[in-house]
Amino acid sequence: MYYMEGVDEFTRDSIKRSFERNFEKTVVGTEIVDFPEDGLTEYEMNGVRYKINLKPEKELIIHFAEETDGEGGIHQSSMSLPLGEYEGHCYIATAAKVSD
Secondary structure, eight states, rough: OOTTTTOHHHHHHHHHHHHHHHHHHHHEEEEEEOOOOTOOOEEEEEEEEESSSSOEEEEEEEEEEEEEEEESSSSEEEEEEEEEEEEEEEEEEEEEEEOO
16 A cells, blocks of 8 residues: 555554544545646655655545534635555655755
């Protein structure tokens, strides 16, 4: 499912927590769209640079059921995951450390 080449332990743990937190919610729909031209492919956090470990070709968008925010507001949340290909298989691309 996730392509984990070059992914450090911190990022692996973060993915696991995100997955567990998001999938306690009810999934109401999914879609696969082209990866946006201005889509995020690299970033810096705490002085460390990360880059997606596969060339993103598509994006998986997962829509969750509406939730209340505790103040009477209702919103529908979603998450977007970049998809890339490796050896003929589709994977969720993951951020891998580029520099310290």
